[in-house]
Amino acid sequence: MSESVNHTDRANTYDACPGADIAQESPLAWSFFNSGAPAPRPNSRVVLRELADRDHLILRGGAIVLDEAVRQVLGVGLPSRPQQLVIFNGGVSSLQWLSPDEWLLIVPFGQACRVETELRQVLGGASVAISDVSAGQTLVELHGEDLAMRELLMKSVAYDVHPRNFPPGKGVTVVMAKSSAILRRPDDSRWELVIRRSFADYLYRWLLDAGEEFEIGVDRNS
Known part of the structure; x- marks a missing residue:
């Protein structure tokens, strides 16, 4: 059992950090092996890439107290507007508003x-x-031709992904196919999907099928 670490006089927390010697596998590793991962080609209008080298944390609590702590630790404030997405740390870290x-x-x-x-x-x-929900979900990036990416998303989600309604810096929870996902637009050139591990293979195969007309490719270099 993990050793109890008492950070406050109110509650105990436990060191649940995985050891460096513990092998870890991304949510899409099985899919790449069993469902295939077509390499990007010169005519690929959309390229999919799993950003497996990320950790995911859910923060819940009062906005004021959390914002002060996040600013001290990360040097960036919490997104204050609904659906706001903030990218920092050279583009590899992000904070997204999910609810108040x-x-x-x-x-x-x-x-x-x-x-x-x-x-x-x-x-x-x-x-x-x-x-820490890192083991329960993964981050998938779509990049390529803007119109092709939007048409792929329009076949997959009911939410309006037109630039007027979905500018960079926005993220929303959507129904995707017969599952759910968090759809994000970090900048003009790419989209991101946060998907649960249990639905990762299903949504991966959905994207491959829906993206076939765009010659979708899979970049395995994350």
């Missing part, structure tokens, strides 16, 4: 434990929840 008291924090692989520990130390006895 919930945010998704994505950081480089291996940093979740450090970030969580530092946040808890700053927060002290504040009533917040920080959950």
Whole structure:
């Protein structure tokens, strides 16, 4: 059993950080092997890439107290507007508004434990929840021709992805095919999907099928 670490006088937390010697497998590793991963070609109008080298944390609590802690630890404030997405740390980290008291924090692989520990130390006895959900979901990137990416998404989600309604810096939870996902647009050149591990293979195969007309390719270099 993991050793209990007492950060405050109100509750115990546990060191759940995986050891460096523990093998880890991305949610799409099985899919690449069993469903195939067509390499990008010169005529590929859409390229899919799993960004498996990321850790995911859910932050829940009061916006003011969490914002102060996040600023101290990460040097960036919480998104304050609904559906707002903030990209930082050279594009490899992000903070996304999910609800009035919930945010998704994505950081480089291996940093979740450090970030969580530092946040808890700053927060002290504040009533917040920080959950490491890295093993339960993954981040998938789509890049390529703008119109092809939007047409692929229009075949997959009911949400309006026109630039007037979905500018860069926005992220929403959507129904995708017969599952759900978080759809994000970090900048003009790419889209991102946060998908649950249990539906990763289904949505991966859906995207391959829906993207066939665009000669979709899969970039395995994450």
